Amino acid sequence: MTTILDIADVARLTGLSPRALRFYEARGLVTPLRTASARRLYDAAALERLHQVVALKRAGLSLARIKQLFDRRAIDLRALIVAQLDQVTEQAQALADIRTILATTLSRIDRGEPIDAATFCSLIRSGEATMEHPMKAVVDRYFSTDDKAEWAKTAAPAYEGMDYAASQAQWRTLSDTIEAALPLDPAGAEAQAFLDQWFALLQPFTAVATPQMWNGVAQMYAEMPKWEKEADPGFSYTVWQFIASATKARRDAGGTIDGPAWMGGDR
Numbered sequence: 001m002t003t004i005l006d007i008a009d010v011a012r013l014t015g016l017s018p019r020a021l022r023f024y025e026a027r028g029l030v031t032p033l034r035t036a037s038a039r040r041l042y043d044a045a046a047l048e049r050l051h052q053v054v055a056l057k058r059a060g061l062s063l064a065r066i067k068q069l070f071d072r073r074a075i076d077l078r079a080l081i082v083a084q085l086d087q088v089t090e091q092a093q094a095l096a097d098i099r100t101i102l103a104t105t106l107s108r109i110d111r112g113e114p115i116d117a118a119t120f121c122s123l124i125r126s127g128e129a130t131m132e133h134p135m136k137a138v139v140d141r142y143f144s145t146d147d148k149a150e151w152a153k154t155a156a157p158a159y160e161g162m163d164y165a166a167s168q169a170q171w172r173t174l175s176d177t178i179e180a181a182l183p184l185d186p187a188g189a190e191a192q193a194f195l196d197q198w199f200a201l202l203q204p205f206t207a208v209a210t211p212q213m214w215n216g217v218a219q220m221y222a223e224m225p226k227w228e229k230e231a232d233p234g235f236s237y238t239v240w241q242f243i244a245s246a247t248k249a250r251r252d253a254g255g256t257i258d259g260p261a262w263m264g265g266d267r
Contacts, residue, residue, distance in 0.1 A: 010042045014050050060084050096145045138231045142220040171234025178239050187249035195246040
């Protein structure tokens with residue numbers, strides 16, 4: 001015997017409210033049976049259809065897309081899934097960004113800093129500006145969500161209020177000047193003067209960077225030829241290699257560098 005359920009039983013089995021069931025019916029996603037008194041009854045096929053609707057909605061598909069699938073109209077399922085994956089990835093990144101902002105604020109509270117509503121809003125705006133940094137897409141590739149949360153606790157406060165456009169312009173000016181002067185003896189006076197300017201711009205990072213952060217940055221810039229057409233860090237790979245050589249030259253000469261060992265520094 002075929003099991004027939006009323007709307008209350010179906011709501012209990014699917015987790016959908018009676019209102020949602022009626023809405024899905026109006027959208028043509030399910031067609032319940034009707035008694036002479038117009039009471040809705042659902043057979044096994046209708047119940048299975050509702051379970052499919054719930055599953056597809058959980059995957060993020062819109063009701064219009066679900067209806068298109070059910071109606072077997074022409075649809076590129078692969079393209080649909082790829083688009084859905086892109087959307088889910090964007091949503092996941094948005095959540096990760098929110099987590100970073102909250103972690104930054106929590107770390108300041110834990111340090112005993114007074115955080116009121118106005119300060120919290122300022123931190124949110126600062127965090128959003130950081131996340132719009134031109135290197136964000138590349139950074140996301142090399143640093144995990146946990147890495148960025150750690151960054152929020154230790155380093156991000158040093159960048160609060162930074163004008164990224166102005167900072168980018170400073171890096172670009174220095175990079176262009178260095179590149180125009182190449183080739184240079186890494187140990188020479190001109191090269192070492194450029195090195196001083198470089199680390200002056202880098203000071204907000206060197207002041208707070210952990211070894212893990214330095215290692216992540218090292219890997220990212222070592223692979224710069226793979227992504228330099230996607231994002232502009234403000235300097236070229238040629239300049240990056242020159243700076244690495246100049247820092248090593250200073251260290252070999254007995255000088256000190258407030259930087260990582262892999263660049264010839266002392267951290």
